[in-house]
Amino acid sequence: MSETPIPYPGDHDGPTRVLQLHTRRGVVAKAGVTVGIDGAHYHQPWGRAAFEIPADKPVHVAVSQGSGQIGAAATVLTPEQPSELEYRGPAALYLAGAIGAPGTVKQRGCLLQLAILALLPLGLTIVIVIGILLV
Template sequence: MTDPTEPPDLASTPNVIPYVDPHDGPRRLLTIDISTHIFHAGAYIPFAGIDGRQYVVSWGAVSFEIPADRNVHVSVHLQSNGGAGYTPSPFASIILYPNPLPQRLATQFARAGMGALVPLP
């Protein structure tokens, strides 16, 4: 039986991408909402990066296990299928500071160049 006061084992939680780099410290949950607000979803493929490791992900909410006791670099970029009129690789990036609590970010992409990853309540 597990202690209900202990944090869950995020690496074995369904739909959470585990943190695969060496790290023995505490971990937390990060959810990124990847939105198609100004883009045609069929023309782009979303990629999320955690500390430089890239993941092909889906549109919508994607959850990751990340370290809670150190800075973590998070990025999202969209790769274009190269059709006429599509902008090349919109992207957003943020450094998350140490924090034991779960965090949720939302993408805000610009038509060209750098967008933002915005913390949600």
């Protein structure tokens, strides 16, 4: 976690607070994440990061993997909400990530990945048997 929060990128003269963002990898993950705070983008390693945000207005927070839209997730953090969020990368890179209050975020795609991995050996076995029968 960074010692000093990353300064707010916008023009804001009012009170501020610190957003604590914890990013967790999915089953398959890129090297790092891109965090968007009200349109400004920051490349960060996985783990914890701190961002200065306005305390008196909603703030748009977005997270994706790498520099693209892989595993993208976004939310609007209102002044009434606690300034702590968790991002969880998906189990497959073609799925969206999830962002929300710590402890409430679930990884997307785990059952799909399990089904694919469970059916792959069965499919290979069928292909081999058909191949043997045709020879």
